Amino acid sequence: MMLMVRPRDTIPNVAQRRFVPHTVANCSVMTGVSKNDVLQTVASCSPKSRPKWGSDWGSSPNMKLSARKVINADKGTYQDGNGLILVKRDKSAGFWKFRFSLHGKRPEMGLGSFPAISLAEARALAADARKLVSDGINPIQARKDAETQRRGVPTLKQAIYDAHDARKASLKGDGKAGRWLSPLELHIIPKIGDKLVTDIDQNVIKDALSPIWRTKYPTADKALGRLRIALEYAKASGHQIDLDSVRMARVILGDPGHKVEHIEAMPWQEVPAFFQSLSYGSATQRVLAFMILVGAGARTTPVRLAEYSEIEGDCWTVPAAKMKGKEGQSGDFRIPLSEPALELVQLCRDLTGGKWVFPGPSGKPITDVLTSKFMRERGLTYKPHGFRSSFREWMAHVDISSEIAETAIAHKVGNKVARSYLRDDFFEKRRGIMHDWARHLTGEGSADVVPINEKTPAER
Numbered sequence: 001m002m003l004m005v006r007p008r009d010t011i012p013n014v015a016q017r018r019f020v021p022h023t024v025a026n027c028s029v030m031t032g033v034s035k036n037d038v039l040q041t042v043a044s045c046s047p048k049s050r051p052k053w054g055s056d057w058g059s060s061p062n063m064k065l066s067a068r069k070v071i072n073a074d075k076g077t078y079q080d081g082n083g084l085i086l087v088k089r090d091k092s093a094g095f096w097k098f099r100f101s102l103h104g105k106r107p108e109m110g111l112g113s114f115p116a117i118s119l120a121e122a123r124a125l126a127a128d129a130r131k132l133v134s135d136g137i138n139p140i141q142a143r144k145d146a147e148t149q150r151r152g153v154p155t156l157k158q159a160i161y162d163a164h165d166a167r168k169a170s171l172k173g174d175g176k177a178g179r180w181l182s183p184l185e186l187h188i189i190p191k192i193g194d195k196l197v198t199d200i201d202q203n204v205i206k207d208a209l210s211p212i213w214r215t216k217y218p219t220a221d222k223a224l225g226r227l228r229i230a231l232e233y234a235k236a237s238g239h240q241i242d243l244d245s246v247r248m249a250r251v252i253l254g255d256p257g258h259k260v261e262h263i264e265a266m267p268w269q270e271v272p273a274f275f276q277s278l279s280y281g282s283a284t285q286r287v288l289a290f291m292i293l294v295g296a297g298a299r300t301t302p303v304r305l306a307e308y309s310e311i312e313g314d315c316w317t318v319p320a321a322k323m324k325g326k327e328g329q330s331g332d333f334r335i336p337l338s339e340p341a342l343e344l345v346q347l348c349r350d351l352t353g354g355k356w357v358f359p360g361p362s363g364k365p366i367t368d369v370l371t372s373k374f375m376r377e378r379g380l381t382y383k384p385h386g387f388r389s390s391f392r393e394w395m396a397h398v399d400i401s402s403e404i405a406e407t408a409i410a411h412k413v414g415n416k417v418a419r420s421y422l423r424d425d426f427f428e429k430r431r432g433i434m435h436d437w438a439r440h441l442t443g444e445g446s447a448d449v450v451p452i453n454e455k456t457p458a459e460r
Helices: 035-044 067-072 119-134 139-151 156-170 182-187 202-212 217-236 244-253 271-277 283-293 300-304 339-351 368-377 384-397 402-408 416-421 427-442
Strands: 005-007 022-024 027-029 076-081 084-090 093-099 108-114 315-318 333-336
Touching (some): 084 108, 108 119, 156 217, 182 202, 182 217, 202 217, 271 283, 271 384, 283 300, 283 339, 283 384, 283 427, 333 427, 384 427
Antiparallel strands (some): 005 027, 084 093, 093 108
């Protein structure tokens, strides 16, 4: 049977035909016969009126689309086979769709725009949809269901803040200082915080942390550990999370080549000269002097934030909230005050009064930046925190037992079981230690005093 090819405007009403024709270049082919007859008919057409495969006809059964054809194709509809169709609005833009048969209907499913979706990607999407159809599932509805489910999935940013809220009770001051969140807010949230928590994998994590993995490893390590906590929280909330992604990200990031650098501490032999060079005329120097006198048993922050209400007699009780450690795992810490330390407290009371022992010009405690800055201006590379090591080394030099020495700098001694039986803070013994330490600082002890820079450039 020979098919009839005629101009498009002469095609009868669709209702009168057995088959909806495809048209190309003002030519329509009405068919209801085998494909071989169609091919013979098209071959008999003149070159100018012959329809082109891959245009409005769709692709030939033996001619799938290629990447080049997709790019070079003009406006029209092009079939790749197995239901995958490309509709070109013009040469540079179009969209993909997938046509399938299910339950007696032939719906079409959008697969995305061209060229954003390549031919290979469109084929993969169509294959996934085709698999659902073979299982009797409507891929359009399946996609809607997935989107509905995704709307209930939080972003990584939300998961981080939710995890932080859940941990507030174990953080100092309910985490208001923001230190737990700081690495995440600096290096994770700005980069991948808007991603759904279910989309976080090892490669996403690696891309976020690789810029600082070797240059700022301690910060990156904290960010990675806290990111895992956030992902664990999201998983516990019922979301599909791959917790192994954090470990795999660490593997991909590789060896950071990081060497632990301990805080540089002033040798205990040099501390007396530095202590004696301090003037009590500034709050910064008073803070440093008091920190040294108490053997840095309290770190910089508790000293800066010291209140008169915490001092009774020769005992300064540092509240648990100001001590290092998790909320509920650190208790109040008592520090015996030597005579020079008590004299300094009384001097501060006479100078400033009020609530704080060491207020700055504004009436509020000074910042920890000022103490480090002061030492730098003295031409010193030592850090205020390093006075803890200075004091600890001096105790070892004068044969203070390790158990008492560790207690003096607020370190926990022994394991949890041992601490449950040994609850003595050795306060009376530490009172004698602080007396001897003060004599060392003031030059009354037997240790030699090693001179150091006494004045800042501005003081010279």
